[in-house]
Amino acid sequence: MTPRNEELWFMLRDVRNLLSHLRERRPAHGQPPALRLWAQGRLRCLDTNTADPQLINPFDPATTQRVYAYGHAHHDGNGITAPATQLIDRPMLIATLPVGYGSDTDAVLNRAEIENHDTLSITILNGQPHPSSHLLPRPQTPGRWHTTEVALLGVPGTFRGQYLDNVTADGYAYVRLPWTAVQQLRTALGELRELPAGVASMTLPDLSVDRPGGHGWYPIGNGWPWVCPELVGPGTLLPYLQTLGDDHGLPQYGQNTFTTSDMLLWLDQHGSLLSRTMSAYGQPHPGEAPAPIDYASLPVCEQLRLRAIEYTLRTAAATTTTVTGLAALFSPAEIEELILAAAQLATGPEPLTGSQNTLIQRVHTALDQHI
Structure with a gap:
């Protein structure tokens, strides 16, 4: 008798072990690689269609590696799932799930890898398997x-x-x-x-x-x-000195930003925090639009850290004078040096120092870039 419609959950780590063996061996009779879902009484398990199945006990061909669904496993009395060889019910194939390139199962497994899911769910509807991946529900941790x-x-x-x-x-x-x-x-x-x-x-x-x-x-x-x-964490608070402007999804020139090892963060015109992912070369990933923070999707510690960064940026904007234009390219000490150089040139032939000449060259270069 075919099992009724049901939903089965499997530990994804164990399923990946099955798939790893399947990729190393050819399926039987030239078939495409696949996971097979079996029923044996109340038991539900997955194996593969490889011609050379992986054995738990290499000397016992009955110990084919299986992955049992949550709540549908057979135990050997020591807490270990084991083949149910002594049951009267004969194993019955419920469904086959192809795992080759472009299959639904392959797409689910790739998504699970990206989103760090830990379970594979197989829903049987009218005899057809529908795979998906999920995070296991976890209890709320006690607060401190x-x-x-x-x-x-x-x-x-x-x-x-x-x-x-x-x-x-x-x-x-x-x-x-x-x-x-x-x-x-x-x-x-x-x-x-x-x-x-x-x-x-x-x-x-x-x-x-x-x-x-x-x-x-x-x-x-x-x-x-x-x-x-105090939860702001490692990072650097600096004005943004690139010249692409906010038309490219970046902060305005001279705007305060907070840079971490993998993110560039700043405030929009409403005071909300925006972020861009940073590449390994310390530059925002090209073509990526700035995204508001989705706090509900993040761990609590990360939420608190990002709100601390938001507070740092708001405080910096409220307590410091925003330096824009060419002045943002120079430190306060360098600006003071440039003022002294201008005074010397205006009042007499006193020669400029090497550092003053270098700063003036930087001013000319910056002017050429901004014109």
């Missing part, structure tokens, strides 16, 4: 509080507080503060002309009613744009 400086976007200064390491609100941290920091935050919000986006008016906790969390910490502003600046 970490003490650090926390900041609220749009509010000056930082506060000594704690953040939770297993959950975010669109990348923003869940934060709790000691009583003194709660008072400082309330004062800081009261001094603002208008509240930052995402921040609501705040009242102090009533100490006779609201009990603090562990060790006297008060959860404050769940869902507010809390960030942890």
